[in-house]
Amino acid sequence: MAAISVELFAYPWDILEATPERFLDHCVALGVTRAHVTVSYHSGKFLLPRNRSVRVYFPEPGALYFQPDAAAWAGGLAQPVSRLAGSGWLERLARGAAERSIELSAWAVFFHNSALGAAYPDLAVQNAFGDVYPFALCPSHEAVRDHAAALCRSVAALGIFSGVDLETIGYLGYFHGHHHEVTAIPLGMAEKFLLSLCFCPACRAACGSAGVDAESLAAAVRGLLDRRMQSDDASGGQDEEAEHVATLLVACPALAALIRLRMETVTALVKRLSVEAGSAKLAAFTSSFVGSPSNIWMEGVSPTDVGELVECFHLLAYAPDVAQVNSELVFFLALTSDPARVNLTLNLGLPLTTSFSQAAAKVEYALRQGVRRFSFFNYGFLGEARLRWIGDLARIARGDSR
Numbered sequence: 001m002a003a004i005s006v007e008l009f010a011y012p013w014d015i016l017e018a019t020p021e022r023f024l025d026h027c028v029a030l031g032v033t034r035a036h037v038t039v040s041y042h043s044g045k046f047l048l049p050r051n052r053s054v055r056v057y058f059p060e061p062g063a064l065y066f067q068p069d070a071a072a073w074a075g076g077l078a079q080p081v082s083r084l085a086g087s088g089w090l091e092r093l094a095r096g097a098a099e100r101s102i103e104l105s106a107w108a109v110f111f112h113n114s115a116l117g118a119a120y121p122d123l124a125v126q127n128a129f130g131d132v133y134p135f136a137l138c139p140s141h142e143a144v145r146d147h148a149a150a151l152c153r154s155v156a157a158l159g160i161f162s163g164v165d166l167e168t169i170g171y172l173g174y175f176h177g178h179h180h181e182v183t184a185i186p187l188g189m190a191e192k193f194l195l196s197l198c199f200c201p202a203c204r205a206a207c208g209s210a211g212v213d214a215e216s217l218a219a220a221v222r223g224l225l226d227r228r229m230q231s232d233d234a235s236g237g238q239d240e241e242a243e244h245v246a247t248l249l250v251a252c253p254a255l256a257a258l259i260r261l262r263m264e265t266v267t268a269l270v271k272r273l274s275v276e277a278g279s280a281k282l283a284a285f286t287s288s289f290v291g292s293p294s295n296i297w298m299e300g301v302s303p304t305d306v307g308e309l310v311e312c313f314h315l316l317a318y319a320p321d322v323a324q325v326n327s328e329l330v331f332f333l334a335l336t337s338d339p340a341r342v343n344l345t346l347n348l349g350l351p352l353t354t355s356f357s358q359a360a361a362k363v364e365y366a367l368r369q370g371v372r373r374f375s376f377f378n379y380g381f382l383g384e385a386r387l388r389w390i391g392d393l394a395r396i397a398r399g400d401s402r
Helices: 012-018 020-030 083-087 089-100 114-119 142-157 189-196 201-209 214-229 238-251 253-276 293-299 322-336 356-368 384-397
Strands: 005-010 034-040 103-109 124-126 132-137 163-167 281-285 312-316 342-347 373-377
Touching: 005 012, 005 020, 005 384, 012 020, 012 034, 012 083, 012 089, 020 034, 020 089, 020 384, 034 089, 034 163, 083 089, 089 103, 103 142, 114 132, 142 163, 142 253, 163 253, 189 214, 189 238, 189 293, 201 214, 201 253, 214 253, 238 253, 253 281, 253 293, 293 322, 312 322, 322 342, 322 356, 342 356, 356 384, 373 384
Parallel strands: 005 034, 005 373, 034 103, 103 163, 163 281, 281 312, 312 342, 342 373
Antiparallel strands: 124 132
């Protein structure tokens, strides 16, 4: 039976505040065997309950947290480099992790980047109405794929990571959590799905090469969205919305062809990144803008196709309800056919986790399904009590009754 792996996601600013050495000592005390640390990240606004230097933190938009080698970065877009990159945090972390036998993964955010989207709006996602989403680079563009290759290659060139986490490697959706994001009409799964489809010039060109009439499809999407958005309270429940999406895919061959085209683009990109990563193993995320984690296909990520190219998927089991998480896990296991390819990732913060028993039930069920990797989000977001839960959950996962 495979050994249990307990893993923790962490940001550079939290590691620096604690000091890399104290952070790693904390990992050892909690039973953590792998740390996933940010090397490229998007903008945000974070409340940090244990950080003594700052309690409300605004990350530098779209920044790199390491200094890339110029040769390795060839082909990458002009991505900002964080002021923290020169602090020595990563070098100290690498030395300390080696001394403590803790594995390191590079947690890299690829196409969710407001800084690059603003600098290169012609490379960003465009919806069916022609509106640009500046937070989302579109992988249909060769320049965007080249940028992803440069990022992966540069991380591998550091020589300190045994894994690379591919976050937002596909087509980002409409929902973003943007600053002062306002919606005054009901938006269900179907509306979010349709608003997330990209019709930028590169996507239109790809459609043309595949025999898909992009303009007719965009017009149909606009028409359906207009009718839905102008009908006020017509959005249904989650189950009903899922049926509507399924109906659209069956009734509209052009839409189904577009989805398949997006999945082929992302799969080919991940295959390319597996070469750029060298000896480092790739991991993908199931993060999705609507519904179940299995809906990652809406972002162009096929669990079955990409699953052959990555060591594991981080299954973001963020739903509070235990039964829902268990159901999502079973379905995803059916798609991947191998529990070794699933890393159950729990957010122990409120409101996603209301009690320790709720988190423990998810871990115990996953164990019975053969899952042996468990990740926790996030070192800086959790208070002392919930951070200690990681150690307790690690003992449950390893069958340690002490």
